[in-house]
Structures are given as C-alpha cells and as structure tokens.
Amino acid sequence: MKKLLGIGFWEIIARIILRNRLGFIFGIVLLTVVLAMQWKHIRFSNTEANLIPATDQVNLDYNQFLKVFGEEGNVIVIGSKDPKLFTPKVFEAYTTLMANLAKDPEIGLVLSLENLKILRKNDSLAQFELAPFVNKTQLKDEAYLKQARAELTQRLPFYEGLLYSKDKSTLRSVVYMKKELVNTKARKDYILGRFSDKINQFEQATGVDLRVSGMPYIRSYNSKTITDEIGLFIGAALLITSLIFFFFFRSFRATLISMIIVIIGVMWSFGIMGAMGYEITVLTALVPTLMIVIGIPNCIFFINKYHQEYYKHANKAKALQRVITKTGTATLMTNITTAVGFATFIATNNVLLQEFGVLTTINIIAVYVLSLLLIPIFFSYIPAPIPRHLGHLEREYLTGFFVWIVNTVKYNRLSVYMVSIILLIFGIIGIYEIKISGSIIEDMPKKTAFFEDIRFFEKEFDGVMPLEIMIDTKRKNGALRATNLRRLEELEKTLTDIPDLSKPLSIVSVAKYAKQAYYNGNPDYFQLPTAQEEPFIATYIKNTAKGKNENLFKSYLSDDKSIARITTFIKDETGEKMPGIEQQIRQKTDKLFPKERYNVVITGRASVFQKGTNYLLDNLLSSLLFAFFLTGGLVAIMFRSFKMVLVAIIPNLLPLLMTAGLMGFLGIPLKPSTLLVFGIAFGMSVDDTLRFLAQYRLELSRNDWKIKKSVFATFDDAGISMFYTSIVLFFGFSVFMLSGFGGTVALGGLVAITLCFGMLSNLVLLPSLVLSLNKTLANEQEFIEPTIDILEHTDEELDALEEKKN
Template sequence: MWNKIAIFIIKNRLRLILLLAVLTAFMAYQAKDVEMSYDFANVVSPDDPDMEYFQRFKQTFGEDGNVLVVGMQDKQVYQLHNFQELNKLTKDLKQVEGVKAVIALPNLVQVVKDTAERKFITQNIFEPFPQTQQQLDEHLKIVRNQGFYDGQIINDKTGATLLAVTMDPAYLNSARRTEVMDNILVHTNAFSKDTGVQLHYAGLPFVRSVMTTKVAGEMKLFLVLALIVTAVSLFLFFRSFFAVLIPIVVISVVVIWVLGIISLFGYKISLLTGLIPSIIVVIGIPNSTYLLARYHLDYRRHGNKILALTRVISKIGLVNLVNNTTTAIGFIVFTFTHIAILYEFGVVAGINIFVTFFISMILVPAMFSYLPPPTERQLRHLDAKPLNKLLEFFDYIVHCKRHLVYFFLTIIMALSFYGIYKVKTVSYMVDDLPEESSVNADLAFFEQHFNGVMPLEVIVDTGSKQGVMRLPNLRKLEELEDYLRTQPILSAPISVVGLVKTATQAFYEGDPNSYRLPDNTERNFIFSYLAKQDEGANQKLLRSFVDSTGQRARISLKVADVGSRELDTLLLKKIKPQLAEIYGGEGVRLEEVGNSMRFIREDTGSETSVSLTGTTLLFIKGNEYLINNLRSSLLLAFVLVTITIALLFKSIRVVVISLIPNMIPLLIAGGLMGFFNIPLKPSTALIFSIALGIAIDDSIHFLAKYRHELQRNGFNISRAITSSLEEAGTSMIYTSVILFFGFVIFAFSEFGGTKALGVLMSVSLLIALFTNLIILPTLLMSFDSGKYERDPYALIEQIDEAYFEEDDEELDLAQLSLKMNQEEPDNREVQRV
C-alpha cells in the first residue's frame, strides 16, 4: 500500500503542492478571525451543585468579578489640590465607555434622617465641594465616622483608600475589554503624573486583562523561539540550508492550519490553546527529521534522488504514522474530560499532529524532488562520529554494568517516590504570574491594607419572605460578620447589616457610637423610616444585598489570594463550623451539598440555608476539578499507549518492558516537583500524558530495530542490542535534542505554570532518551528470550519490512514517469523510476 502512496505523491507532487497551497490560503483566511479569550474558563461541570448555585446567584445579584480596584496610600491624597484631582479622576472614569459605576472618596454619600418626611435620604458628603484644606479635613472626618465605609473604601489605620470601578460584563468578555482598560489607565496615569501619587491595580478585570495581553505576546514569542531553535538544530544535524528551510516551511504551514482550525471550530486563544502553535513546531519537526535522515541514507546507497524520495515515503510513512498516533494520544485523551479548555486543547492539538504528518509526507519529498541532490558534505551526519563514543559507552554499561543500572535505578526510584509524597496540590487565582510581577506586588498592597480583593460571597436564605429584616435574623448575620472580621485573610464584610446599622446611626444624627443594630424598642421607628425609601441610592444599594422577596441576604467579602489549601482550611475548619454554631443547635438537622448548608428544625420543618459561593471558590474548585481530570487523562493515555504497543508487537513481555522506561521519567518528574516545591496544578499535571505520548516513540523505534537485528544476528540478543544502539541511537538522540530545546523555551515564560511545564517536559523527555538507550536494552538483556514467532497480523512486521529492509525492493516502475532535473547524472529528459 505504501508503495502505491509513494508513487502517487511523487507522480502528482505539483498538484498536491497546489492543493495544499489552496487549503492553506483558506486556513489563513480563517485564521485572521481568531480571537483571544477574555475570560477565565468555567471548568467546573454545569451540573455541579456549586456551579448551579453560582449561576442562580448571578441571576439574582449580578456579577461578582467585574470590579477593578485602584488603591493608593499617600498622605498627599488628602491635600486639597490632590483631592480635587482625585475628584476629577472619579468623574472622568465614570465617563469611560464600559464603566457602569465608580465609588471613591469624593462621591461617597451619608444617610441622613428627613424628619419631615419620616424617611432616610442620602447626601453627598463632599457637596458642596470643599474649597479650603480645613473644609476638606472636616468632610474627611465625616467619612471616618461612617462605619459602613471602614475597611471598604478607606483604611483609617493605614490611610489607604481605593476607587472601585464597576465594569459592564458585556465589555469584560470581549475584545473591547482592552480598550476599556486602556482608557482607564490613560486617566489614572495622568492622575499619578499630576499628583505624584503611586497607584496600585487589582481585581479580576485587571488580572484578566494582563493575562490576556501576556498570552498574546508569549504566543508570538514562543512561536519565533521554537522556529529559531528547531532551525538551528536542523542545521547542526544536516548542514544544509534546504534541510532547514523546507521543514520550517512545513511547520509554518501547519501553524497556519492550527490558527485556522481554532477559528473554524469557534474556539478562542486561551492560556492552553495559545501554546499549541509552539508545541506543534517542536513535536512536528521529528517528522521531517526522520524523512530527511532516511532520504540521505537511501541516496548515499544508490545515488538516485527520485528513487530515494519515493522509498522515503514507502518506508517512513508507517513509522511516522505510528509515532504521530502515540504522540496524539497524549493530547486526544483531554477530549474525554468534558472540560471546555482541555477539550479544545486536545481537539486542536490532536488534529494538527495528524495534519503535520500528512503535510510533511507530501511537502518534504515533493519539494526536495525539485532541488539538487545532497552533497557529500551534507551526508556526513550519517556517520554520526561525535555520537559513536557515547553510544559505545551506553553499550558497555548495558553489557557489563547491568547490576549498577538496577542499583542506581532503585535509588532514583526511591528518591522519586519520596519526592512525589512531598508534592502539594495548590491553586491560586493569579497562579501563573511571576512573583516579581507588578500584579502580585499590587495584590500584596491590597492584602496588606484591605485583606484582599478576590470576591467571596455568603448567601443566607432565611426560608421566609421578608425574613431578612427580622431582628433575630439580622443579629445572626451580625454574629457571622463579627466572626468573619476576625479572619486575617478576609476583608471587612458588607451586607444589609451594615445598611441597617447606618440607618440607626442616621436616626441618631450621625453619632458614630450609634453604628449598630437597633434594639426591639428602636426597631419599629427605624424600620418605618426604611419602609418609606423610594428608588433612590439607598434602595438600589439595599437591593444589592437583599433579593426582591426579602428572603435572601448577601454578605460580600474579599479574600486574599492565599491558595486553595489555606482557603479550604478557612471554609472547612473555620467558617462552616461557625455557621453550624450560629444556625444549628439542638433539634436542628444539618444537610450539606457542596458549599451549601441547610439547617432544618425538626419540630417545625422550617429551614435556613447558608451557601458559600463566588468567582474565587469556583475558580479554585475548577482547578481541583482540572487536576482530577488530568489524572484520569494520564491513566487513559497509559491504557491507550499500552493497547497501541500490544497491537504493534502482540507480546505481553514487550508491552511491560517498553512501558517501564517511559514511566520512569514521569516518576522522576513527579519527584523533582516535590523536592523543588513545584505544586501539582493544571499546568504541571498537563505534562505527564503528553510526555508519555511523545517518549514512547523512542521505545517503539528502538524495539522495532531490535527485532530486525535479532533476525539478522541469528537471535543473538547481545549483538542485536549493540547494532540497535549504533543505528537507532543516533536518530533517537537527534529527535530528543530537538524536543528538549524546543520545550526548554517555555521556561522563559512569565507565567509560572508555563515555565514549569517547559522545564518538566524538557527534563522528562531528556530522561526518557537515556532510559530508552540504557534501561530499555538492559531490561531486554535481562528478561528477553530473544525468540519470537513472526505474526503476519502484527503491525510491527510491516514496519520491519518497510523501514528496515535493506535491499532495494522493486517499485512499479511503469507507473511513474518523471522529468529529470539538470543535476541527474544521465541528463535524460525522462527516466522511469
């Protein structure tokens, strides 16, 4: 079959090149519409109870992650001129398209009592705007007397203050986000320049904007670096300009296909899919490397360029197809996770690995058929003299020092398992940004002065309409808030309790000591004032914390980005036990579903439920969900690779022997994570199934050569292994070096996860090279009998016959007529090949 395919490709090479050109132009046209992802992916299943509750929360109270905060700590802010500039900044930001509201010191309001109308009204604290420093200081004193704002807009202890900019969700999840952020930064930068006050930025809109910009920049950077690294590696190996140019052309075409397919499928460039073009460059080059090495080997044998190119297709086609299949397995397994970002990553990478195979099988032979044949200088790499000494050393170890191999392997495995035991699973909201990033520095500012900015919500369902405003329920809410204030990683809570306390303070003419809940005597008076509220600012603010039925109350907090482990400790060992103490008790049954707790009174059947929700909790849970699915993906990849090897060799012994050298690098990588304190998170868990799919290629390549050499050497295992190391070792080293340096480039990423992926992947593949050149032949020496029966149905037999057949088999010469190039020795215009 492969002979027919080879003849078809060579005979129709021009037509195929033109067809690929048309299809690539179409993909380039599609690629122009590819978009960036401007949102953190929802990776938690839509059927998950916590996700379902979060969606209901957003329908009732709106988005919780659409606030950008701008903080400052500078006494100069409270000087009249600078405060005037802050007032101007507040007004300017409100005019920015995509900004819904701005809350800052200059536009804060206070609640006052209208005795005539017997209701509460709001007044802007800074109207009329102060004209002297003394007037400003008096107004600032009023702000500090408002308990509602303490820890929210101003930290009276440190003097820090912030602006809270609420953005329209329609802008957050589109390309317009960047324009909104740029316009905001124009005004804030002007304020800093005019006043000399340093500003700090945080909040999910800002973090997402920064990450999106960096993803786009790094995608281009890594693509260029991958092309440079692979080009240099190819030149060092082949010493030929065209041996570099043509594989780069092949990979460039595939990159266009990657972007085109992303656009065609309606996907967007995310932190994961943004890595695919660079990854495809790295893992796609071995296709061309195998083709070029075989082309040079065949040409040196008989000196006929067209015959050599035809035989390249017929002999390497199946080998490359098997290699691409095992590599694709490492990515395709992600499509079984039912998580959008992993599914898209698996689909796009899996498809384009096979696209790389087909494009390289067409373009490399076709384009080289129009070029001069390789020179003697370009063929010198076939001798691989610099590598001979290394391979001879490996052969010596395998034959004479097997006991040392097993001894050191035992020690390394013991250390690896110990390191794996130390690995921790930790996820952070800004996990991928470097520690020295300005984003992390700004987050530290807000955690120091406001205990964090990541949203966390507590929803209390009283079980009855208008139940929130009942004094016993308000007191329980207050008790919960008082406890939450004691947690150092939580900001001051804000809820209806604060509004009622503010109303009590207003009822007593703004007395700071009256910022409290009313007692039973005061309740009717104060609530009668509240009942007369119109749809003004107070009523809108109330609706932000109480649903339209008055049954559910919202406590809104901000939490420091302390990581999933500490956050879990806070929820499970502190907040939930406190909730049980407040709402539970004798005669109350507790039921828990996810982060929701239901307290049911046994005597009346009435119930109160408390739910913890918010973007932060869903993001952390999503990362844990991702890690669990990636573990399943690794298991699935292991099973699929095992099946592939079983189909190839039809031997249980070979399956076991081949898997051991490829599991060792993964165990060592896990051990290194433990020793170097690299946490298990989505970006690091990702490498294991991918590395397994790529590394197994070397095992298949070596074992196929080993079986062939067994036959040639009369089933003498020792001589077969020596010959296999000499002949297969060189190409294994070439491809592994390319893969190593290709993945090392990701170590230069600003994203911690991508950096860890690059380091661990490159180390894993380098270790896999040595395990396949040392441990695999050592295991064969120890446990293989050297005898096997040829199975005509085993796929490996076809690889043996195709790839390792040394005698020139006869092609159907009558099927192929080609015009000879000027460089052909006989200069005949037409030669039958």
C-alpha cells in the same frame, strides 16, 4: 494474517506522492489559503477558565448566585498610599479623573471620597437621605481635605475595607463596570484603552502612583499578556529549532524546508482554531508553538532517514522512495502516540482541556502529513546531499555519547537497575510532598505592573478574590428579620476571626449604618438595632425605600429579600487553605442556619477555581491511566506481545514519577498548568520507545534473532534520530520558560526535563530490559505477523518486492 499498513501500502503512497508532486503542492497551498481565511473568526477569551463541568453542583450554585445578585467580577479598585493625594492640586486632578470615569458609558457607578454620599436622618420626613460627604467649595483647602480623610476613617466604619484599609493608611475608589459588559470584548477594549489612558495621564500630571486592580482589570491585562506571548513563543521556537537543526545537518536547504513545514503548520493551527470557533485561552495559545516543537522532530526523522539511505547507495530517487516505504507506519504510529498523549485531555469532561486536546490532536496529525508530503517532494527538486550534509552521521561527539551508552548497557545493567530503583524511590517520596494549588493568580505574570498591584491590594485590604456566602431563608423578607440579622452578625464574627479573610460586607453592615445615621452619625452606634429600636429605624428605612433615594439593600439582598449575601475576600496565595476555610465556615453555618429551614451556598470565583483544580487533578489522573492503557494497546497490536507492553511502559513511567518527585521536593504545586505535563510528556516520550522497538525488531530479523547483536545494532540507526529529536524537544519546550506566566514556565520546564529523562530512560533502561528479558522477548513466534506492520523493512525485502513486480 495480512498485515495492515504493510509494505505494499506505503509503496503505493510513495509512488503517488512522488508522481504527483505539483498536485500536492497546489493542494497544500490551496488548503493553507482556505484556513488562513478562517483567521478572522479567531476570538480571545473574555472569561477565566472554568475547570468544572456546567452540570456540576459547584457550577450550578455559582450560576444561581449570579442569577440572584448578578456578575460579581465587575469591580475595579483604584488606590494609593501617597499623602500628596490630599493636597489641593492633586486632589482636584483626582476628582476630575473620577468624574471623567463616571461619564464613560462602560461605567455604571463610581464610589469615591469626593462624590461619597452618607446617610443622614430627616426627622421631618421620617426617612434617611443620602447627603454629600464633602463640601466641594472647600476642596482647595488642604486642612479641610485632611479633616475629611480623618472623618472618613474615624466616623464611618461602614466603609472600612471598602474605601479605606484597616490601618487607615490606604484610600481607594471603587469603580463598577456595567455587568453586561464584563464578559465581552468591550471590557478589554475599554480597560486597555481609555481607562488606562486616563490613569496614566493622571500619574504623569501629578507624580502620584495609583494602584489599580479588580477582576475586569486583571482579566484584561492577563489576556493581553497571553496574546503578546504568542508571537514571542513562535519566534523563539522557530529561531532555536532552526539553529539546532542546522547544527545537526549543516544544510540551509534542509533547515529551510523544515521551517516552511512548521510555519505552514502554525498557519493551519490558527485556521483550524478559527474554523472550529475556539477561543484563544492560556492553553490554546500554546498550540501554534507546539506545532513547531513537535513538527521539527518529524522533519529530523525523515531527513535523517533520507541521508542514511543516500549514504548507503547514493541513489536519490531510491532514497526518497524508501524514506516513505521503510518508515511510513513507524512514523505514523509514533505521531499517533504523541496525539494520544494530548487526546487524553478530551476525556476530562472540561471544555477548556477538551478544546486543547482536540486542537493539538488534529494539528499533530496535520503536521505529520505535511512532513510526509513536503520533505520527499522538496528533496526531489534539489541536488543530492553532499558529504558535508552527511557528516552528522559520523560526528565524534555523537559516536562518543553512544559508545558510553552501549558500554553502560553492555557491562553495567545492574547499575542501571539500581539507579532506576533509587530514582523510583526518590519520585515516590517526592510525590507525598506535592501540594495542590487553588490560586487564581499564581500563574499570572509576576513581573508585570498589574500583578504588583494585586499584591498591594492583598496586603492592604486582605485579599482581592471574592468569596461569597448566600443564605436563603425561604421566606419573603426573611433576611430582614431580627433573628436572621443576629445570625448573620455571628457568622460575620467567625469570618473576621479567620486571618486569611477580609472584613465581610453584608446587609448587617447596612443595618448598623442605618442605626448610626438614626443617632446623627455617632460611630458608637454602629451596631444592630435593639428590639426597642427596630420599629423606629424600620419606619425610616421603609420611607427611604419609597422615596427617590437608592435602595440601600440592593447589593446585599435578593429582590424579595428572602436571600442574604455576605461578601468577603480571600488572599489568593492561601488558595490551598480554601477547603479548610470552607469547612470552618460550613460548620458555623450548619449551626446557625439549620438545613431544614435554610439553604446556605458557599461560592465565588476563588472557591470555584480551587474546586476546579481538584476536579482537574482527578480527571487528569484518570486520563493518564487511559493513556497508559491506550498506548499499551497500540504496542500490543503492533507487536502482539504482552511482555513488549511492559517493556514499553516502564521506561516511560519512570520519568513521570521522577518529575513528580522533583515537583514535590522543589515545592512546585499541582495546578492546571503542571498537571498537563504528564500527559504531554508521556505521549511524546513513547515515540522514542516505539522507534527503538521497531528498529530492534528489524535488527532481529537481520541478525538471525541474536539479541545482543540486534540491540546494539539498533543504536546505530534509531539512536541518532532519538537523540536529535529529544534535544530539539528539550530546547523547544524550554522556549515556554520565556513566558511571564508561572504556569507556562512550569509546563515548559517540567516537560523539557521529563523528555530529557525519557530519552536517557529509552536509550539506557529500555535496551537493558530487552537484554535482561531476552529469553522471552527473543521468541521469534511472538514477532511473527504483527497486526500492524510498524517494522522498518530491509533493503532485501524491498529489492525482492521490486524485482517481483518488475
């Protein structure tokens, strides 16, 4: 059978590259300029990651809620426990702050103590009126301010959980952004600009520490942190990989061309992102740095091969040509397997992961092409390597390391298998300890001020992440019927009894407040009207709705008053309890609101995110299995041997199981960031496997199919590149541990550890398996005429081909 991508093909490629050097340089420069022009189209994400497909019922329910009640994430809260807030000078500054915020065009409403309106009964008009809570002429009287605070917390239970905490120690203001701006760039510009400036000015003038939170605020500062870290990652990755590269090769020129290649790769990644219209999210922000981490190993492999070839015959032109001719298919296939690891995310049916998979896959191949073109061209223009540049091939620390590996494989294979089995058992046991996290804020930067504020409000107000319950009575005005209000009140009691939830807000609270107002504000009457009271209070409410006062029910009822809404907040740290909490709520709603008469939807950002994590877990597990089968298929095509598929998969499966076990024992939960580890690490670890097997196949043909001699000869060639690239990948992914995001730290650390395990597995377990199975794997018939010619060709084969052509 005629081989695909065989020696003749790569000889043509080598000739084209080396004979058209200026043309390729011009083409790369031109393409870089074109892609740089696409940077202007790069946009930053203004929403959280939605991990569930748009057609899924969870998303349909959430979108229905938004359609009825509008955007839920438009609330900013400003709070403080500082008693100085109720001194005249500070309170005056605070009043001015709230007034200035209310004037901003981005703000729809500010609800605060100084502008608070309370319900009062007007018997002459038989309606309720909104009257000012405080007397603004007395705001300079400290005694009056303290009295107003006491009256708020003691006589207005309606505002508990909204304007003051359960223990009455913390007061806050609620700022409502205009809903149409919440998911736009204008929200981020406003929060990071004028809004934050006004808060900072108040704090500097008064010395009072204000706590600020709410979804618009959290999302804006979270997005800013992501943007700031892009430059940090790129700079750190360039620095650490260049230092490691120079340490290995001791050549400024080799280090320079490698840095040029990965910098161009970074520029291309931004250009491709802009050209495809993708937003910068917490995942796509990693792509430029990944191009550095993945690109440097390509450079190492090509340059190391060039040095090896030149070391043999001291012919620069011949060495450059044979870098391409001898390793073209092998390097292509290893890059394809890396791309496959990332491409599995495309099959997850999730837009966020699909975009990440598409970008990384395209850019991995692009960086490979850059390395293939620029390294031979660059070295063709500069002087040949000097002995100092070639010294890395015989360094004592490296040779000592490989002597230990060779001795282990040669004399202690039983120990290798025993250790592997122990680690396998360790991984399996640890897997059962892994928990699934549904936390939205767990991966947010914990050392930032806005994260500390999140924890403050979670402690004081029992949560910041909204959980919404929507009850459709299927009848106009049905939500206001007395029987349904009683059912809603009973459901609220269930919610109050759940310790992980805050005090619920609904039409029930409004109805209770209306009764309290009817009885002249007496807090003892903060309860639902009785059957006898309903006609009188209903008349007042009806007359109020006809007047100019705001509709009291707007936030808690649909326009036709057929759908009621209950809002509560959940502590984000209890995200893993969400399924149990929802089940508890569902049991109560099924009892109170029979399905044949009512439609109950439990939704909200906290619920959607937690369900999205479970959905992502199912999808990534299936995509990882797909990666196994796809990689196995590539190995089968390349070697035409099912046994070789098993030998290739086992050493790469073990590190994944070890990492999963480590996560379980260390308490690292499965979440969107840590779930990515396995696909990424598998795709990159398989590279070493293919390089080892390709070199092993070559050594078999060189050594008359003598297994032991061929295996140990493989270490002399492929082993060095495998070691170098693994070290670079380890430190390269460790760069992500500089992040403030817990998820990015976990991703970087876990991938680095997995790749380290993978290197040892491929250098120790893989050759041990080959030696133990040598009677079947050494069968020459299984290696004859592979479909894809991944094998590195011998000097004799290439010399014979050249003589034939000459």
